Structures are given as structure tokens and as C-alpha cells.
Amino acid sequence: MFSEALSPAVRAHCDVLFNFHTDLARRTLESLQAISEVNMRLLKEAMSELGEASQRVLSAGNPAGQTASARGNLGSTALRNYQQGLADALARANHSLAQSAEAHLPHVSRSANALADELVRKANDEAAKAGERQRQALERMGLHAANGLGRPSLTH
Template identity: 35%
Template sequence: MFTFSQEVPPALKAHIDAQYSMFAELSQKMFDTAQKINELNIQAAKTLVEGSLSSAQQVIVAKDPYEALSIAAAQAQPSAERVREYQQHLNNIAARTQVDLAKTAETHVPNTSRTAAAVADEVARKANEETEKAASRQKAAFERFNTSFERGDEQKPQTARPAT
């Protein structure tokens, strides 16, 4: 339909621009989310290492094995609490991301839909034009064929008879 020698139709260019804008913003939201998760993971790792070092120091200075076990057991509850907080932060990030993506889509989809409809209209218009041109060419060819056929009946060349 559109050859490389033709310019990109304005409707198609507008649709591509609208899609690019939507996908660029969605990509930015996803990148921001990945960055937040990365920051959360770094903070969780830092907290885990600090807690482990503190616990290890307390266990090392324990006076007997019972005190060491008591110190280690006492760290189980704070560790479980840190895991719960991590999961909560991760859920919050996911929820915010879902809201951001929905808002972004809500912002861009109407324009993208409008430009897609314009492209479809342009394609339909071009297809109708090409169909009409093809029909005209076929009609002209048929008329030339009929004219030549009609003239052929009147001016039939004599065929040579084979020699005996």
C-alpha cells in the first residue's frame, strides 16, 4: 500500500508518536519501580548484615553456650519482623506501580486509540482509491480487448493453407 518512495502518512506518524509516548512513559514507570526495588533490596541487605554482625558479636562474648543460644533465639523475632517489613514495602511498591501504570495508560490510551482510528480510516481510504484505480484499469483493458476483438473479426488475416 505505502511504498518506501512515499512519505509516511501524517495519521501513521501521529499514531507511532502516540504509541512511542505511551511506551516511553510506561518504560520510565517500570524503570522507577526497578530502582525502588533495588534500593529496598540494598537497604534490606544492609540491615541484615548489621543485625548479623551485632548478633555474632553478642554470641562471641557470651559466657556459656546457653547464653549464646539465648542470644541467637532472641534474634529470631526481630529477623522475622524485618522480613515482614520488607514484604510490606515490596507490596507497597507494587501497588504504587500498578496505580501509576493504570494512570499512564488512562492518559495515553484515548490518544493512541484516536490515532489508530485515523490510521484505519487512512488505510481504508487508500484501499478504496487503489481499488477504484484497479477497477478502472481492468475496465479500460477489457474495453481495449473488446475493441481489438471486434476489429479482429472485420480484419481477419487469411491463414496460409498448407501445401499439398
């Protein structure tokens, strides 16, 4: 029932906006998933490096010296991999969102212009109708005045 009250231009613009926002949301979720995967990979690599460092410390003859050197390298490879993976994921996200905007914004612009044109056309039509109603009302008032119906009485 509500959709019947909407003009075709309003419905078309809403459809275009809905498609655009749906595509943006999908691409954003894909990007967030990629970033989450990078975060999980960092955790796995850091845990693996921590485990390997712990094994080296436990198997070393001089635990104090091994512990100090293990602390220096612990997580450095994982962190470099994380930074590279995060930069890649963000670059892909940027590219994907730019593609979405490039694909949808011309349609959004056209439908917004069509909607604005329709609103201006309807406003002009309504203004013309109101002007005609006002002209007719003034004509009726003029007829009443000419017939003596609209004149105030000067006699007391």
C-alpha cells in the same frame, strides 16, 4: 527520506506508540529502582541485626543460650520490613503503570483508528483505480474486436 514516504497517520500513530512505550519504560525503571532500594534496605537491616546479635552473643556470660535465642529473632524485623516495603513498591508500580495506560491508551486507540481509516480509504481508492483501468482495457479490447483487429481468421 524514509519519513517522507510515511503518511501523516502512520507518523502520528508511531509517535503516540513511542510516547506510550517511553512512559511505560520510564515508570518500569522507576519501579525497579524502588524494588532495588527495598532489597538494599533488607540487606542493611539484616546485616545490622546480625551484627547486634553477634555482639550480644560475645558479651553474654552463657554463649550457648544466647546463640539459640539470637537465631530465633535474627532477621525477623528485617524480613517484616522487607515484605512491607516490597508490597508498597509493587502497589506503587501497579498504580503508576495503570496511570500510564489510562493516559496513553485513548490516544493509541484514536491514532490506530485514524490509521485504519486511512488504509481502508487508500485501499478503496486503489480498487476503484484498478477497476477503471480494467474497464478501459476492456473497452480497448472491444474496439479492437469491432475493428476486426481482435478476430481470429476463419479462412485458411
